[in-house]
Amino acid sequence: MLKVKVCFLFLLIACLSMQLMSCQENPFIQGEIMYENFCATCHMEDGKGLKGLIPPLANSDWLKNNQDILACSIRKGINDPIVVNGKTYELPMAGVTALTEFELANVINYINQAWGNDYGFVQINEVRDQLDACNARD
Amino acid sequence: MLNPFYKQMDIINMNKIFVLFTGLSLLSVWACDSQNISKEKLPIIGNRDVVDGDSIYHTVRDFKFINQDSVIITPETFKDKAYVVDYFFTSCPTICPKVKQQEIKVADHFKDEERLKFLSVSIDTKYDTIQRLKWYAEKLEIDPNQWHLVTGDEDLIYDIAGDFFHSAIKNDDAPGGYDHDGLLILVDKNRHIRAFCNGLEPEEVDEFILDVEQLLAQEY
Numbered sequence: 001m002l003k004v005k006v007c008f009l010f011l012l013i014a015c016l017s018m019q020l021m022s023c024q025e026n027p028f029i030q031g032e033i034m035y036e037n038f039c040a041t042c043h044m045e046d047g048k049g050l051k052g053l054i055p056p057l058a059n060s061d062w063l064k065n066n067q068d069i070l071a072c073s074i075r076k077g078i079n080d081p082i083v084v085n086g087k088t089y090e091l092p093m094a095g096v097t098a099l100t101e102f103e104l105a106n107v108i109n110y111i112n113q114a115w116g117n118d119y120g121f122v123q124i125n126e127v128r129d130q131l132d133a134c135n136a137r138d
Numbered sequence: 139m140l141n142p143f144y145k146q147m148d149i150i151n152m153n154k155i156f157v158l159f160t161g162l163s164l165l166s167v168w169a170c171d172s173q174n175i176s177k178e179k180l181p182i183i184g185n186r187d188v189v190d191g192d193s194i195y196h197t198v199r200d201f202k203f204i205n206q207d208s209v210i211i212t213p214e215t216f217k218d219k220a221y222v223v224d225y226f227f228t229s230c231p232t233i234c235p236k237v238k239q240q241e242i243k244v245a246d247h248f249k250d251e252e253r254l255k256f257l258s259v260s261i262d263t264k265y266d267t268i269q270r271l272k273w274y275a276e277k278l279e280i281d282p283n284q285w286h287l288v289t290g291d292e293d294l295i296y297d298i299a300g301d302f303f304h305s306a307i308k309n310d311d312a313p314g315g316y317d318h319d320g321l322l323i324l325v326d327k328n329r330h331i332r333a334f335c336n337g338l339e340p341e342e343v344d345e346f347i348l349d350v351e352q353l354l355a356q357e358y
Binding site: 053 | 231232233235236238242274276278279313
């Protein structure tokens with residue numbers, strides 16, 4: 001009986017420490033904080049958006065296929081309707097001007113890898129190039 | 139091999155801990171149960187006056203709004219029912235989507251409950267036309283039998299906000315042009331406010347659902 005109890009305690013401690021370790025393994029902590037502060041009120045913490053009003057970021061074909069304009073879309077917003085997973089979303093997105101280039105890279109890497117997404121990674125110079133390109137266009 | 143004395147001590151300590159845990163869990167079950175049995179009614183929230191020995195409670199004034207289907211909405215719409223009120227606007231870039239997500243959670247919970255309705259009052263009387271409210275309702279898959287998104291006379295919308303304990307202020311410096319809160323308010327059939335929660339806090343909203351259930355169970 002004592003053995004069983006000791007085993008149980010040991011298992012409990014092992015589970016707890018594994019959980020703690022997996023917390024520290026999240027490489028996108030800053031991106032996650034930025035996401036929660038600037039994006040989650042609309043796109044929600046689970047990235048699922050809101051019905052037909054706000055498009056999902058989790059498992060989103062639009063996000064996957066528009067990697068080259070993400071930095072500009074976040075900074076300047078989106079005014080034209082977009083089609084995400086076959087559904088049209090019309091509500092304009094407000095641009096988030098508060099994020100620096102580094103923060104944009106972090107938040108893009110977070111949404112690219114969160115909720116089971118696997119849409120690759122972006123480097124700071126790529127973000128810079130994207131912003132230069134859309135600044136030149138405007 | 140452990141020293142038999144220590145082994146003995148360990149068994150005693152272990153058993154003590156297990157007895158303690160069992161006791162605590164039994165106690166918490168009992169505490170929950172006794173709470174359910176002697177549950178007091180939800181309070182009537184707000185200031186009250188005493189006139190000739192009678193308490194006059196805070197009451198929502200008369201109103202006349204128009205909903206997403208061009209139907210006139212008055213207190214008569216909610217006769218013998220309770221309803222949940224929030225203030226919002228369709229182009230709100232800040233808290234509204236999150237509040238709506240939580241309100242949808244409440245509405246889904248009370249899907250087939252005829253005694254509970256929802257009233258979302260838009261504070262953007264210029265942009266949120268009936269067509270715009272209709273568009274918004276369809277995007278959120280809102281059931282028009284359960285949930286009214288309304289516009290109406292601007293003065294009434296801003297004045298009656300206080301009756302619902304909502305704050306709504308035009309402010310050009312605020313994102314989207316309006317300052318407002320994300321409260322969900324429960325109004326009973328006598329036009330009294332009985333419960334509220336912050337629609338941005340999912341745990342508070344879960345408590346609010348219990349409050350609504352309690353009101354319906356005890357007074358309807």
